[in-house]
Amino acid sequence: MPTRPARRTAAVALGLASALVLAACGNPSDGAATGAAATGSAAARANTGPDQKRITTPTVDSIAAEVPEAIRRRGTLEIVNSPGSAGPLTFYATDNKTVIGVETDLAHLVAGVLGLEPRVHPASWENMFVGLDSGKYDVGIGNITVTEERKDKYDFASYREDHLAFQAKKGSGLKVTGPEDVAGKRVAVSSGTNQEKLLVEWSEENVRAGRAPVDIKYFQHESDTYLALRSGRIDLHLGPNPTAAYRAATTGDTEVVGTYSGGGATLQGLIAATTKKDNGLVKALADALNEVIGNGTYAKVLKRWSLAGESVAKSEINPPGLPRTNK
Incomplete structure (x- = not known):
């Protein structure tokens, strides 16, 4: 099938941590914070109780x-x-x-x-x-x-x-802009996901370029993934950007070190x-x-x-x- 141009190019989340802090401190009604950086501010505002008082809409x-x-x-x-x-x-x-x-x-x-x-x-x-x-x-x-x-x-x-994010332990010093930045790194990803497909392709690209492949790790539970990240048993985790940014803002133990379109370099996922x-x-x-x-x-x-x-x-x-x- 034909593809369409990406509405957003792949981008590195340089300065995202500071953006999250600013979003969390901003006025929730000022409308200035959007996207991944704004996700952090949701942590302080969102109702996480069982009584959601959801927004509704009538039947058509x-x-x-x-x-x-x-x-x-x-x-x-x-x-x-x-x-x-x-x-x-x-x-x-x-x-x-x-x-x-x-x-x-x-x-x-x-x-x-x-x-x-x-x-x-x-x-x-x-x-x-x-x-x-x-x-x-x-x-x-x-x-x-x-x-x-x-x-x-x-x-x-x-x-x-769809935007994906690489997360690392807070203060890791890592930045991910492309395949070369994950060569030889231990990266966790969920099996059967779009994220896994991207990571496998990056690993193959590294091998073709003479670099080390990605050491891909799989965990059954999210809690195990973050335990491995905090303990240093893995270097990175690749998953959905909203979840990554939300966690970085609410726990302070991880940081987003790179983002990428879920559709790859030429297609907005x-x-x-x-x-x-x-x-x-x-x-x-x-x-x-x-x-x-x-x-x-x-x-x-x-x-x-x-x-x-x-x-x-x-x-x-x-x-x-x-x-x-x-x-």
Whole structure:
């Protein structure tokens, strides 16, 4: 498929730590802080309790009518996501059982437009896709990046830009601008993710250039990853930028040392609502997302979690995704 120019070029997060401090100290209503730097300010403001008082939106009958009949009859939208241990994407509230975060808020908005009761199911990353494949879940709204390979099995309705971040132990002195900066480094990444694909390709590029490959590490739990980072058993962790920036601001034990588009150097990566291919739901999802983009509730949700810098102007069905080779 043809690709489109990146709306943002890959960039290094030079000075991000100081930007986070400034964002946290700024007036929450001044609107100056957006994107990764603004995520830190969410830590002090965001409601992380189980009573979320979510932003709501009314049903739009014409869009609700686009939902497949079996789902309309059921009256629920079965949503799957994969909670982490920290915000702002998908995580547990202070009661340790209620799933909250920007992804969950957006899922509720979509269900509202479609006139369906949102039922959010937490699952591991791998089991999100297993459940979508089997039809157990209608849609995954869980920081899933559009890739050309995934488009073989799934339909996508985009709703957020995808930015990745390299995190290191606070004061590491590391900076990541490209493959050469991770040559020989011990880097943790989650299996089966867009981040893993990027890291593997960078490692291969290093080998072709005569440099050391990346020493890629896998951990089952996020807590184990950060323990390894703090103890020095790994040098870096590559994951979603919002989570990385949020943690850096709230804990002070890590720092973001580089950011990169989830789509690679030539394509802006996109996060999308994900549904089983050809099940008839994707148009309703895209139209619902465009409705909340248009009525302003989408912007309010992203602002609530200080992710305005990752907003999109329009939801697209099956937009260009991360290439199969990303070369």
